[in-house]
Amino acid sequence: MKIWQRTLLFLAVYVCVLVLPWWLTAVILVGLSIYVPFYVEVVFFGFLFDTLYNATNGHKGLIVATIFILIISFVRTRVRT
């Protein structure tokens, strides 16, 4: 995937975080994490959810996103070797 495609995708998902229901954005992020190689942006979007919407200064979204991308990364390696 080219850098400009990735940037456009980033902006599109950013708008999704702001406008779409959180569960729909989560489904989109799961799909992108599986489809796009090394989709580390999902960690940033977890952080964005926490910063914009979490009132208690917790990092639930960030932690879930990081654990998820690490699992995806592990599964990808297993599937391809």
Next chain:
Amino acid sequence: MVLGRQVNQYWFRNILIVLFFVSLIFCGFLFPNALKNFFETAGRPVWSTGNFASSAFGNVYNFFSLQKNLVARNKILEDQVNTLNLKVIDYDTVQKENQDLKNLLGRKDMSDRILSKVLSRPPQSPYDTLVIDIGSDYDINPGDKVYISDNIIVGIITNVTPHTSLVELFSGSSKKTESVLERTGASYEISGRGGANFSVDVPKDADILWGDVFTYPELTDSVLGSVYYIDTNSQSSFKTIFIRTPGNIFQSEWVFVEK
């Protein structure tokens, strides 16, 4: 050889992910307000456009409704409006009487309310929070109370940026709020269950009925919610009371912030 390179690449990527995670945690810790301010300022035009688009296209469904259904619905709504008009007159009278009594007793309500537009609400937010379009520019402070009508309180301000504020709803998951049962005056700590719902476990013989109103304890009682279901289990000595905020928080476009 190829397998070894892939394993190395796997570990390199994982280390990058963890480093990114740690750097975001540090950024959030070092500059919490600056980041919130930046993201909310960047999000404000998108939220405004999204709200405008949803209100503009939200009535498309009604355009295709059958005339017969619309006439029947109109009749029901007219009846409701007539009934509610009578209740409003009663309400205004009682409210004026209440205010006069407080003035007589020397307890003046000094609160000041500011109208604010809701920029983002659940289900956009997974945490039962609202983002509203006023912040420190209107002298809003953390702890200010937020209402969706004159007497229905829904949450408090927790974070303020120059042009936006974050409202934490009382119904947020696992959030506990002190409340008073209006009919008996008993105090209960109700727990948020998300989506404008609360619950509380009470002994089976506690005097709570369907429709009872729970209020926020302050000088002017504000409604937190009313009982819509009571779950009684024959094997337990407790019953669970389910409470819901009146009105629909998630469709209100405006809220009032009390300073």
